[in-house]
Each structure stands twice: as structure tokens, then as C-alpha cells.
Amino acid sequence: MGSWQRLLLFGGVSLRGAGGACAPLGGRRALVCRRQLSGSENETLKQRRTQVMSRGLPKQKPIEGVKQVIVVASGKGGVGKSTTAVNLALALAANDSSKAIGLLDVDVYGPSIPKMMNLKGSPELSQSNLMRPLLNYGVACCILVYCCSMSMGFLVEETAPVVWRGLMVMSAIEKLLRQVDWGQLDYLVVDMPPGTGDVQLSVSQNIPISGAVIVSTPQDIALMDAHKGAEMFRKVHVPVLGLVQNMSVFQCPKCKHKTHIFGADGARKLAQILDLDILGDIPLHLNIREASDIGQPIVFSQPESDEARAYLRVAAEVVRRLPPPAQ
Numbered sequence: 001m002g003s004w005q006r007l008l009l010f011g012g013v014s015l016r017g018a019g020g021a022c023a024p025l026g027g028r029r030a031l032v033c034r035r036q037l038s039g040s041e042n043e044t045l046k047q048r049r050t051q052v053m054s055r056g057l058p059k060q061k062p063i064e065g066v067k068q069v070i071v072v073a074s075g076k077g078g079v080g081k082s083t084t085a086v087n088l089a090l091a092l093a094a095n096d097s098s099k100a101i102g103l104l105d106v107d108v109y110g111p112s113i114p115k116m117m118n119l120k121g122s123p124e125l126s127q128s129n130l131m132r133p134l135l136n137y138g139v140a141c142c143i144l145v146y147c148c149s150m151s152m153g154f155l156v157e158e159t160a161p162v163v164w165r166g167l168m169v170m171s172a173i174e175k176l177l178r179q180v181d182w183g184q185l186d187y188l189v190v191d192m193p194p195g196t197g198d199v200q201l202s203v204s205q206n207i208p209i210s211g212a213v214i215v216s217t218p219q220d221i222a223l224m225d226a227h228k229g230a231e232m233f234r235k236v237h238v239p240v241l242g243l244v245q246n247m248s249v250f251q252c253p254k255c256k257h258k259t260h261i262f263g264a265d266g267a268r269k270l271a272q273i274l275d276l277d278i279l280g281d282i283p284l285h286l287n288i289r290e291a292s293d294i295g296q297p298i299v300f301s302q303p304e305s306d307e308a309r310a311y312l313r314v315a316a317e318v319v320r321r322l323p324p325p326a327q
Helices: 037-052 079-095 164-176 198-206 220-235 268-276 286-293 306-321
Strands: 003-009 028-036 067-071 099-104 135-137 138-142 186-193 209-214 240-246 278-282
Touching: 003 079, 028 278, 067 079, 067 198, 067 220, 079 099, 079 138, 079 186, 079 209, 079 240, 079 286, 164 198, 209 220, 209 268, 209 306, 220 268, 240 268, 240 306, 268 278, 278 306
Parallel strands: 067 186, 067 209, 099 138, 099 186, 209 240, 240 278
Antiparallel strands: 003 028, 135 138
């Protein structure tokens, strides 16, 4: 901060300070007072600003047993974020069978992973009173819609709406982050809710995140929100690994003609603006939707399909861009 500027509107009062210069603004009785700061004063102000900005923020604490956290996010709903998160988790396991993978759903108001992963029931509690994740397709899952809160003592049914205020949501997120026994995981994939609100900030500020994956369709409206999502992670110092362009093209199963229903290469253009990479293109295909609806994700149920291979390539690109895990 080379100089400071203060605008004073005091009607007919004229203020002149020592060492300051006063100038009228637009004929109104407004004064702008300027004073050049010395180097030591400038540094002191920077330090104070840093202290104020960090005051009240929670101290990041790793999730016990989890080496790296990957968040899958989008600024907008309906772009296939949860489908991407599920298939990314399965693809990480398929690409390297030696890795242990977990999947955490923090989309409080619209959790869809229970259906996609074909999971029902409530988790058991460990001897230390921590929830044990449900397991399917080799991936450990913890999902709010099926997780009982030890403090509330009831289950949230699948079809019941979650009508909670912000403090209740934050309490639930805290429990999902701190009261789950994940064992030892190499990667925990977190399915984030759409938007850039309380949940995103809470997760980003409470745990160290290795990288964020932004999902968007090529449509301009979706890209506007994806841009905001990427910028939010940058503001909270979370590395953005790249963009996934979902529903990139539709190929007619009969004539094989390709149609860009949501536009062509929109996410690639956004990636250039943000100086990010495209992690991969996922086509708009009936098989992906049907496999998700019956709880058998495409990477698991049709691993040799072109659609599954697209997710496998995305997973490989994600791993390639991850920083080395903290020791």
C-alpha cells in the first residue's frame, strides 16, 4: 500500500491535517486527504491487515488417516458434478488397485450419491464412537443423508427434505469431517454442493485440500458459475487442478452424427481465460445416465466402454497434477 486515501464528507466543514493535501471533489464540499507512508509504516499496515484477515478463521487440521483430499465442485447445479465425483472415485481405484479411495458427500440439501452408489442403511459406530463409512464397489462412502448424527440421534430419510439453517448445516459438515473413521485412505473425493457459500468455505478452511476439480458443461450460463467457483477456490488458496467438460458432445446411436447440444469447447475457452487445463471431456450419453440411476456407475458396470475410459483419463490427469502427499 503506497498511499492511503480517505474521502471525508462533512458538509461545510473544511479539514486540513498536518502533512496532508486537501482537494475539492466535483464542486462538492468533499476533501481527499493523502499522506505518503514510510516503508516501516507500510509494512506495519500490511501485517495488521494480515492479522485482521486471518482472525476468526479455523485452523486447518488434516482428516486422520487421509493422505489427500480432492474436491469436485461446480458453481451451478445440474451439470453432472455428482456423477463425475462418483466415477472419478471409482476411476482412481481402477487405475491403481493399490490405492484406497473414499467418497464424501457434503451436498447437504441435495445428496444424490446414495442412489448412485446403491447404498442404504446407517453406518455402524466404532469403539471410539466414530461413524464407519458404508462400502460399495471398493469405495468407502460417508453420506449425510444416511449418516446418523450422534448428537441428534435420528436418521434423515432419503425422501425427506433437509430444512436446516446455516448453523445446523455447519454442525453437520463438522461431524462429517471429524467424526468418521476412514481408516487409511490415499484419496478422499468430496462431492461439494453447487455454489460458493458456507459449505464450500467451511470445508476449504477446515481441512487441507490437495486440489479442486471444476465440472461444467460447455454452455455459457454454466461457464459463468464455473468461473466463480474456480475463483473462489483460488481466494481460499486451494489449488485448482483443472476443468472437466461434461456433456461435451452427443453422438446419435443410429447414424453416429455428433451434435454439440450445449455448445462446443466452452470449457476449453474458460480454461484458457483462467490459465487452467482441461482434465478431460465426458460425452452426453444415455449409458452414463442409466448406470447412475440404477446405482451401478459406468466405470464399474461398463469399464470397457468409451464413456468409462473418459473418466479413467480424467482420473489419471487428476493424479498427475496432485502435489506430493504431506508426510
